[in-house]
Amino acid sequence: MSFIDFLLQHSPALIVAIPLLGAFLTPLISKINNRVRNVFVILIILITTILVMLLASDVFSGNIHTYVFGSQDLTVPLVRILFEVDAMSAFMAIIGSILLLVSVIYSWSFIDENSGLDKYYTLVLLLAAGMFGMMLTGDMFNFFVFLEITSIASCALIAFWTNKGKAVEAAFKYIVISSLAALFILFSIALLYGQYNALNIAVLGSVIQFSYLDKIALVLLIAALAMKAGIVPMHMWLPDAYGRAPASVTIILIGATQASLYGVFRVCFTLYGNTINLSSASIGWIIVLLGLITMLIGVAMALIQSDFKRLIAFSAVAEIGFIFLGIGTGLTLFANNQMFGLIGTTAMSGGIFHIINDSLDVGLLFLVAGAVYYATKETSLDKMGGLARHMKYTTIFFIIGLLAISGIPPMNGFASKLLIYESTFQLNPILSIVAILSSIMLLAVFVKVFHSAFLGPALPKFNGVKEVPKTMLFAMGIIASIIIIFGLFPDLVINNIVDPAVNALINYSDYIREVIPTFTGGF
Amino acid sequence: MNGMSRIVKTIASITFPLVMIYGLYIIAHGHLTPGGGFQGGAVVASGCAMILIAYGSVWTLGKIKEKNLSILESVGAICFITLAILGLGFGTVFFKNFLIGSEIIFGIIPSFGSTISNINTAGVIPLMNFAVGLKVIAGLFGIVLIMAYASTRRDKY
Amino acid sequence: MIFNFPFIAVIALIIIGLYAMVFRKNLIKMVIGITIIQSGVNLFLITLGYREGSVAPIFTSLPSGTEIPQGMAFPVPQALTLTSIVIGVAVLALMLSLIIHIYRHYGTLDVRKIGGEK
Numbered sequence: 008m009s010f011i012d013f014l015l016q017h018s019p020a021l022i023v024a025i026p027l028l029g030a031f032l033t034p035l036i037s038k039i040n041n042r043v044r045n046v047f048v049i050l051i052i053l054i055t056t057i058l059v060m061l062l063a064s065d066v067f068s069g070n071i072h073t074y075v076f077g078s079q080d081l082t083v084p085l086v087r088i089l090f091e092v093d094a095m096s097a098f099m100a101i102i103g104s105i106l107l108l109v110s111v112i113y114s115w116s117f118i119d120e121n122s123g124l125d126k127y128y129t130l131v132l133l134l135a136a137g138m139f140g141m142m143l144t145g146d147m148f149n150f151f152v153f154l155e156i157t158s159i160a161s162c163a164l165i166a167f168w169t170n171k172g173k174a175v176e177a178a179f180k181y182i183v184i185s186s187l188a189a190l191f192i193l194f195s196i197a198l199l200y201g202q203y204n205a206l207n208i209a210v211l212g213s214v215i216q217f218s219y220l221d222k223i224a225l226v227l228l229i230a231a232l233a234m235k236a237g238i239v240p241m242h243m244w245l246p247d248a249y250g251r252a253p254a255s256v257t258i259i260l261i262g263a264t265q266a267s268l269y270g271v272f273r274v275c276f277t278l279y280g281n282t283i284n285l286s287s288a289s290i291g292w293i294i295v296l297l298g299l300i301t302m303l304i305g306v307a308m309a310l311i312q313s314d315f316k317r318l319i320a321f322s323a324v325a326e327i328g329f330i331f332l333g334i335g336t337g338l339t340l341f342a343n344n345q346m347f348g349l350i351g352t353t354a355m356s357g358g359i360f361h362i363i364n365d366s367l368d369v370g371l372l373f374l375v376a377g378a379v380y381y382a383t384k385e386t387s388l389d390k391m392g393g394l395a396r397h398m399k400y401t402t403i404f405f406i407i408g409l410l411a412i413s414g415i416p417p418m419n420g421f422a423s424k425l426l427i428y429e430s431t432f433q434l435n436p437i438l439s440i441v442a443i444l445s446s447i448m449l450l451a452v453f454v455k456v457f458h459s460a461f462l463g464p465a466l467p468k469f470n471g472v473k474e475v476p477k478t479m480l481f482a483m484g485i486i487a488s489i490i491i492i493f494g495l496f497p498d499l500v501i502n503n504i505v506d507p508a509v510n511a512l513i514n515y516s517d518y519i520r521e522v523i524p525t526f527t528g529g530f
Numbered sequence: 531m532n533g534m535s536r537i538v539k540t541i542a543s544i545t546f547p548l549v550m551i552y553g554l555y556i557i558a559h560g561h562l563t564p565g566g567g568f569q570g571g572a573v574v575a576s577g578c579a580m581i582l583i584a585y586g587s588v589w590t591l592g593k594i595k596e597k598n599l600s601i602l603e604s605v606g607a608i609c610f611i612t613l614a615i616l617g618l619g620f621g622t623v624f625f626k627n628f629l630i631g632s633e634i635i636f637g638i639i640p641s642f643g644s645t646i647s648n649i650n651t652a653g654v655i656p657l658m659n660f661a662v663g664l665k666v667i668a669g670l671f672g673i674v675l676i677m678a679y680a681s682t683r684r685d686k687y
Numbered sequence: 688m689i690f691n692f693p694f695i696a697v698i699a700l701i702i703i704g705l706y707a708m709v710f711r712k713n714l715i716k717m718v719i720g721i722t723i724i725q726s727g728v729n730l731f732l733i734t735l736g737y738r739e740g741s742v743a744p745i746f747t748s749l750p751s752g753t754e755i756p757q758g759m760a761f762p763v764p765q766a767l768t769l770t771s772i773v774i775g776v777a778v779l780a781l782m783l784s785l786i787i788h789i790y791r792h793y794g795t796l797d798v799r800k801i802g803g804e805k
Contacts, residue, residue: 020624024611031607034600077617077625086763148767155774162781172792176802179714179785186721186778187708193771194701194728200764201735563745568773673780680787 011061018062019074019090022100023140025055030132037125045115048128052111052135056104059139063097067507071521073145089207091145093518094507095359099142099269101504102363105489106262106370107135113374113482114255116475117381127167134160134259141266145522147196147278148206150270151189154235157263158185165252165260177247184234184244191231195224208278209522212515217282225286228274229293235267238331239301242324246308249320254377257316258370261323265366268330272512275338280515284342291339298331299441306448310455313388315376318456319369322412322449326365332442333358333427336434350430352509357426359512360505364411364419364493371408371486372453375401378475378483379460388456393465397472402461404483409457411490413450419490422497533586542584549577557663561652567662574663575670582671587678599672606665613654613661629653693734700727714789714796718782725775729768736764 014021029051037044066072074090092100111131118127137160140153162185166178199221200206203214215221230241237245245264249257275294279286305325312318337355340347378401379394380386395402411418414425424446432439474480493500511518519526533539553573560566582590617626629637630653638651649656700723707720737760742750744759786796793801 017618017624020618024615024624028608028611028615031604031611034604035608075623077623077627148770152770152774155778159774159777159781162785166785166788169788172789173802175785175788175792179782179789182778182782182785183708183717183721186782187724189774190721190724190728194731197728197732197735197764197767200732200767564743568769670776673784677780677784677787680784 014058015061015065017074018058019072019092019143020076022055022058022062022143023136025051025058026132026135026139030129030136033129033132034125037128041124044125044128045111048132049108049111049115051132052104052107055135055139056108059097059100059104062092063101066092066094066097067503069507071517073521088149089145089209089522090143091209091518091521092143093521094511095269095272096142098359098363098504098508099265100139102265102366103135103138103142103262105486106258106366107131107138109370109374109482109485110255110258112485113258113377113479115478117255117377117479118253121167123167127164130160130164131256131259134164134263138259138263138266142269145208146206147199147208147211150208151192151196154192154267154270155186155189157266158182158189158235161248161256161260161263164256165248167253167256168251171251173247174251177244177251180244181248184241188231188234191227191234195227195231198224198227207522208273209519212278212280213519213523213526215279215281217279217285221279221282225274225279225290228278229271229290232267232270232274233297236264236271237324237327238297239304239324239328240297242301242304245324246317246320249323249373250314250317254316254373254380257320257373257377261366261370261373264327265362268327268362272334275334276512277515277518280519283338283515287338287341291335291337291341294331294335294338295438296335298328298333298335299438301325301328301331302441302445303328306445306452309452310448314386315379315388315391315456315460316373316386318388318452319372319376322372322452323365323369325445325449326361326369326412328445329424329427329442330358330361330365332431332438333361333423336427336431336438339434350433352513353426354430354434355512356501356505356509357423357430359508360426360497360501361420361423363500363504364423364490367486367490367493368408368412368418368420371404371483371490372412374479374483374486375405375408378479381475381479382472383469388459391460391466392463393461393469394472395461396465397469398474400474400480401483404487405457405461407487407490409450409453411494413453414446415450417491417494419493419497419500421494422501533589534584538584542580546577546581549580550574553577554663557659558656559647559649560659560663561655562647562649567659568666570659571663571666572670574667575674578667578671579674582674582678587675587682590675591679594675596672596676599668599675602668603665603672606661606663606668609661610658610665613658617654627653627655629657690739693730697727697731697734700724700730712798714786714798714801717798718779718786721782722775722779725771729771732764732768732771736761 029048033044033048036047062072072092076088078087118124134157137153137156141150141157144150144153162178162182165181166175168174196206199211202218202220203211205211234241249260252260275290276283302325305321305328309318309321309325312321333354337351337358340351378398382398383391385391407418411420414420428439428442431442516526553570556565556573557567557570560570614625617628618624621628629635631637631639636650636653636656638648640648640651704720704724704727707723708717711717711720741758741760744762789801790796795801
């Protein structure tokens with residue numbers, strides 16, 4: 008067995024273990040030198056990214072990977088912790104690894120002036136371990152544990168600038184919401200465990216009955232995970248947290264939020280996969296409606312903001328609404344075979360494709376906002392102006408992000424939004440009208456930002472402003488180039504990455520059959 | 531926080547070794563009886579917190595530094611993950627119990643059923659308990675120490 | 688009926704905790720609310736693992752004549768509860784340290800006087 012095969016076989020465990028080991032080695036290594044520590048952290052994330060890519064390339068070719076901790080054989084009843092990686096998990100892990108890599112490169116200069124950086128990097132690596140754990144695990148309780156690791160690490164990172172009262176307050180709001188959500192999740196796990204005596208997602212999915220208690224558990228799970236993902240009635244923590252955290256943290260927080268979204272999809276499609284014909288229409292419409300409200304409230308609140316990062320945070324809320332709209336449309340039609348074949352798969356690939364587009368677009372805009380803050384120490388849009396004269400590369404990156412987030416053709420946002428528009432139009436025209444309207448409003452929001460921050464006469468107080476350091480430009484350049492590549496060749500991305508993920512969600516029985524070979528449900 | 535009266539200090543000094551022994555016993559017997567790294571570590575850390583309350587945070591911070599505690603905590607976590615990765619190296623998979631069945635330390639497989647406890651069993655589980663215990667002692671005591679110190683400071687930003 | 692009492696207690700604890708979280712104006716009391724909810728969920732998990740007339744699942748000190756494993760309480764929910772308690776300690780410590788910081792910035796713990804962003 009070659010070394011690559013060995014790595015491939017053990018990569019699900021190593022993707023979580025390497026950041027975890029790195030997290031606890033960081034305080035010791037930072038005793039040597041700050042530069043060594045930064046290189047070490049980037050190296051750890053780079054190794055993890057390579058492992059994720061290796062695993063993903065194998066998973067996308069059709070193999071589902073399972074990894075049992077502490078034993079080689081898979082025996083039922085399962086008492087061991089099991090990691091199960093299908094195309095959807097691998098897709099999410101790719102997003103997470105890209106965001107993490109960009110974040111640590113960006114942090115090199117951005118956060119350099121602060122103290123307590125060894126703790127910062129420890130928490131970043133812990134957050135990485137928690138995020139990858141959530142995405143790769145095949146066990147409900149393990150999912151809860153990783154969710155809590157993610158929320159603890161991200162809460163501490165949001166409060167990293169403890170000298171600002173608003174940051175601490177945002178972190179407190181976040182930890183209250185996320186610990187409440189995690190307790191709901193634990194309660195529903197206990198409900199399922201009490202009935203079926205199993206914690207494994209695949210085993211639970213094979214025996215689930217959709218009894219009264221199961222319905223309670225489903226509602227609790229979706230509510231709690233939507234709370235963590237920032238869906239509108241529960242979104243109030245998200246603008247605070249995104250707006251007040253350092254920009255390099257915000258971009259990882261996007262990944263953590265997406266991991267909660269992944270939890271919603273995993274619960275709807277795999278855990279309750281066996282009963283999806285019963286649940287799909289009602290749950291699907293609820294998700295569609297939540298998506299619509301999320302879009303509208305998100306853009307409407309973004310219009311009235313005057314703080315740069317807070318404005319982007321509200322547009323991030325709106326973008327999550329698009330994802331929910333796409334996936335919800337697919338789920339609504341799941342029981343209806345004929346309609347599903349026509350528009351359901353299109354809607355779902357639009358929604359799934361929009362996950363990666365949203366995280367790249369919003370991430371790039373947050374990095375630009377962080378760069379502006381780094382150069383000018385200013386967050387209020389009312390006091391900015393004429394920055395394009397001093398920061399030309401940052402301005403170019405902002406234009407790319409602006410075009411991408413509002414779905415203008417050469418960028419990646421257009422491809423996924425078009426898929427969502429054309430499929431939701433056939434379900435109900437009102438849905439796509441609302442979606443297009445909020446997309447146009449997003450464009451208006453960011454044109455306003457562009458005008459007030461970057462255009463206009465040069466302000467005398469910004470005379471000394473220089474372009475940000477090269478590492479920050481490099482980090483923004485990585486995301487911007489991915490955005491442009493995705494925008495120019497969307498069919499390549501959809502065929503190779505998105506479609507396997509969509510198929511993994513639809514064919515839930517493959518996921519179950521990997522653990523229980525005798526399972527005969529599904530289609 | 532200042533220290534308390536001499537009576538409290540004396541009683542705390544007398545009971546501290548007993549609490550320590552009890553906590554370390556729970557850590558060491560984690561694979562035989564209820565308990566383990568976290569529970570024993572919590573007992574030891576609460577013993578340390580008792581000393582902190584009796585003698586005051588200023589005195590305690592003179593004896594033990596928060597930086598050293600954070601290093602100890604890292605060492606505990608590193609030991610735990612290293613044991614798991616050694617399972618990959620010596621055994622076959624991550625978290626493999628590679629010591630069980632070998633005649634080295636903790637290597638004996640006990641006979642099935644209700645037998646007299648043998649502490650020399652269970653493979654890497656006792657070692658992991660020690661690592662977790664170290665981490666929990668350092669972590670919990672560090673939290674209590676820093677909170678006690680922070681609440682003495684009255685300054686605002 | 689007697690075996691349903693723990694479940695009633697679970698629901699009562701969770702409702703009391705939610706009440707404290709939503710209606711109390713003091714940050715510390717909100718945190719207490721969260722810990723009460725957590726106790727409720729932990730009690731629920733522990734109760735799930737109990738079998739009527741069973742003994743503690745300590746392998747080496749079983750009373751003679753105990754059936755293995757039917758005579759023992761189910762240990763997995765206890766392990767889950769323990770994990771949940773460990774996580775709870777971390778979350779509690781984090782929340783309290785944030786409260787210390789909030790108190791330093793604002794000089795109060797009343798939620799009505801803290802923050803308020805659009």
